[in-house]
Amino acid sequence: MQILDGKKAAQAIKDELKISVAQRANEGKKIPHLAAILVGNNGASETYVAAKVKACEETGFKSTLVRLEADISEYKLLEAIEELNTDPDVDGILVQLPLPKHISEKKVISTIDPGKDVDGFHPMSVGKMVEGLPTFIAATPYGIMLLLEQYKVETKGKHAVVIGRSNIVGRPMSILLSGNSNPGNCTVTLCHSHTANLKEICLQADIIVAALGIPEFVKADMVKDGAVIIDVGITRVSDPSRKSGFKLKGDVAFEEVSPKSSWITPVPGGVGPMTIAALMKNTYLACETKN
Structure with missing residues (x-):
């Protein structure tokens, strides 16, 4: 068993971006600028946005955080997005999800300029x-x-099983893994809450991507020896013994599954840091494409 260390891989990506940004600055070119909109004060959202702002600082990006009240009208939020759309200095825009129930996420996502849509939604x-x-x-x-x-994980010709069909992870993951690319070229089975014989399907998988949001759902008896395990889940589970009062659990029962796997992502420290690194790469690309 080997760990797919997201912290280490993300740091390598950020280090590369930092060099590229410094080179742009030396050449008098524009510095990438990411703008984030945070509606309300959801604790998890605050944490995620703070991590994104910190990543901008580490890589030399400019960042702007627009804080809006939880009771802001949908119209006013869309106005704030349009302001960023028309700001030539802003390269990437993200609106931190989830949003208050009175605001349509679809409408918000569709309002973002596709050329600044670094969240890819x-x-x-x-x-x-x-x-x-x-x-x-x-x-x-x-x-x-x-x-x-x-980590040069071999994917060509492998059977990948994706558990979860969200538009944010499951569906795009199935498309990317089946694409004619490297990584890619997998045969993909997309599973969800209505999938029959899920355990049997998972036992056929060379690669499992667990993205359903149920702590420790994937057990050892669902995984064949040598499988690659990507754990996307991250759920706060109550733990009175900890100062925070909770611990983070993934969708995979790490202790029992890891001995059977060839590669596995930890939680935390696996997919999470890579999400932010990918956002930074998208923002850099947005800047480079325009300038």
């Missing part, structure tokens, strides 16, 4: 990904592909 970005055209890829699936690439 805009319908145009998704459509281009399906077509195999150059575009911004959703940060978590892109981060997973970068992680597989960094």
Whole structure:
């Protein structure tokens, strides 16, 4: 068993970006600028946005954090997005999800300029990904592909099972792994809550991507020896023995599954850091494309 260390791989990507940004600065070119919109004060969202701002500092990017009240109207939020769309200095825009229930996430995502859609959620970005055209890829699936690439994990001809069909991870992951690329060229089975014989399907998998949000769902008896395990899940589970009062659990029962795997991502420290690294790469690309 070997660890797919997301912290280490993400740091390598950020170090490369830092060099590229410094080179752009020396040549008098524009510095990448990421703008994030945070609505309300959801604790997890605050943590994620803070990590993204920190990553911008580490790589030499400019960053702007737009804080809005939880009761802001949908119209006012869309206005704030349009302001960033028309700001020539802003290269990438992300609106931290989830949003308050009175605001349509679909409408918000569709309002972001596709040329600044570094989260890769805009319908145009998704459509281009399906077509195999150059575009911004959703940060978590892109981060997973970068992680597989960094560790030179063989995917060609392998059977990949993706558990979870969200538009943010599961569906794009199935498309990327089946694409004619490296990593890629897998035969992919996409599973979900209504899949029959899930255990039997997982036992056939050379690669399992678990992205369903149920702590320790994937057990050792669902995994064949030598499988590659990508754990996308991260759930706060109550733990009174810890100062924080909780611990983080993935969708995979790490202790029992890891001895059977050839490669496995830890939680935390696996997919999470790669998501942010992928977002940074998308922002750099947005800047480079325009300037």
